[in-house]
Amino acid sequence: MPSGRYIDPMSIWSYANPVKFLTLSARVQPVLWAAALLSIGIGLAWGFFGTPDDARQGSTVKIIYLHVPAALMAINAWFMMLVASLIWLIRRHHVSALAAKAAAPVGVVMTLIALVTGAIWGQPMWGTWWAWDPRLTSFLILFLFYLGYIALWEAVEDPDTAADLTSVLCLVGSVFAVLSRYAVQFWNQGLHQGTSVPVATGGRTVADVFFYPLVLCMVGFALLFVALVFTRTSTEIRLRRAAALRARAVREV
């Protein structure tokens, strides 16, 4: 329990104290929101108005500025939830559990955007709205995992038990999500093009004109994710604090 243990005030874990997190969050939130909206605004405007059409894909290439960052954040949100769940299970920091809870709806929306833009993009390119392409299918499965995770949070009344159960679900779900990814790849080889920005290899398959606004959009989506998670975590903390204050008031009577 954080309250029982001495924590170096300079340590990053000191922000695991919910009330201290609230003050930090209040300080950084305006900056995060401004930076996120600015970079998404500039990135999307640059991409939409300032880049040429692709020779093969025509103007549909402009969808890349939504599709790729959303897809990236859909996966990263789950990964962040996985890390936060592990921190909760190991160190029992409430902020961590609540941050995982706060990130889930953001992940859902990112997954939805990736799916919708993917379907709209696929229509002219592949001639169909929906193809059981491995990547699209994997995102659909990820979407189902997000729904189950959120539903479990909603269904369990005791907040600590809910945090425990959802953390284990997140861990087990991650393993099965990876398994599903390979199963789906085995099941259908797919139409989807290779990844646009293979970070690991350093190479890339998109031309510079498309690349720079795309990077700006990815940064913007990442900042927006962080801003949303900070705000939503603060919301969860405030609700828990209000409930704790009321529970104490009842106890005193």
Place this chain on the structure above:
Amino acid sequence: MKALLLRDLRLALRAGGGFGLALAFFLIVIVLVPFAIGPDPELLRAVAPGVLWLGALLACLLSLDRLLALDFEDGTLELLATAPLPLEGALTIKALAHWLTTGLPLVIVSSVLGVMLGLPSAGYLWVVVSLGLGTPALSVIGTFGAALTVGVKRGGLLMSLLVLPLYVPTLIFGAEAARRGALGLDATTPLLMLAGITCGVVACMPFASAAVLRMGLR
């Protein structure tokens, strides 16, 4: 352990135990399929392995509801948690009992129901083998879902939502093996993958299930 297995089997077979419900559900799903997609024998033949797999999966899911919920309501789970039997072992046994009363009969019946869908004769062996390898994984994964939702009121629907995505890899490899087998193609790779999933799941999931059940009982 043997006592728990025998008790679960006896309970399932007694009146109100729900044995046969899953089988009847499976039968009805298979009967409804031609109504839904038409009586064309070619079409039915093509979808038969997949439909058998999907029907078995849904029948399995349907019966998960009773796996832990009844024992939770009458306090048996709390008493088991204080018994010398480790909870991991108890849950493995309960999954085994679930498989013996649901999965195994489904495997046997599937070969008969294949006739109704015009399953090609080459496919029977593969449908039965893939279901036989895959249904234990369904029972074990389902036990995890049941343990997750044990304290939740009206948790049945929630459990389906949690368990179905976890069933995806098993379904894909199982149905793929049955489909390839029915088409006379080589089904070794998906069967091996399916067996791998079943082994991994049987080895690891009981620990997650027991951990989750302890949290739920608290």
Place this chain on the structure above:
Amino acid sequence: MDVQITDLSLARGGVPVLAGVTMSLPAGQAVILRGPNGAGKTTLLRAIAGLQPALSGRITGAEDRIAYAAHADGVKSMLTVRENLTFWADVFGAGGIDAAIEAYALAPLADRLAATLSAGQKRRLGLARLLVTGRPVWVLDEPTVSLDTGAVAMFADAVRAHLAQGGSALIATHIDLGLEAEVFDLTPFKATATTQAGATDEAFL
């Protein structure tokens, strides 16, 4: 070996209910747990049974020596009385069920399905389960609910025999069982609003 509870704090629903509970349950003795509703009797018993973690403090001598009985008996209505008892005897690996059937006068009911029993008869079956576990420490939460006077006497006799064999019993109850037992009142250990025991809610205050 005695069960020893040292400076135990417990929470229910994220709020501390008990703080600084210290007591011991010596072999061969019974302790009656008292306290008003909501004092934390059930919470304490569940913690001793290992079903619930403590916020702080220690419980020793309870591990794998406890037979716990709560409001729900774990009786399967579609099994006979004998099958129910045999199951628990096998799970605990303790052997015969005849003594348990005799102690609670269940012989005439032994081959009836538990579904056909009355509430009091079911309760007797649930208490008979304690005898087949062979565990030395009984942790009982309101064991006499729905029992008539005769059955309460059977229960008291069973506890006495258990104590005579060197067992011990911790019983939360409101009625007088006629046992030679120490009474332990939980009221003084009620957690106050300022208790800092590491309960969940404190992190948010």
Place this chain on the structure above:
Amino acid sequence: MPELGKYAYEVMSAYAASLVLLSVLVLWTLGSSKRARETLAQAEKEAGRDG
């Protein structure tokens, strides 16, 4: 406005759908944040008055 050619409908609907989804998420987040602030302020006021 750039010339979107024959894919104008696809591109516009992708942008529209995404922006709608994002703004719903942002508005919902900000709204619940505001409500939580009010709930907490209320609870703190009650706690201050009682204790």
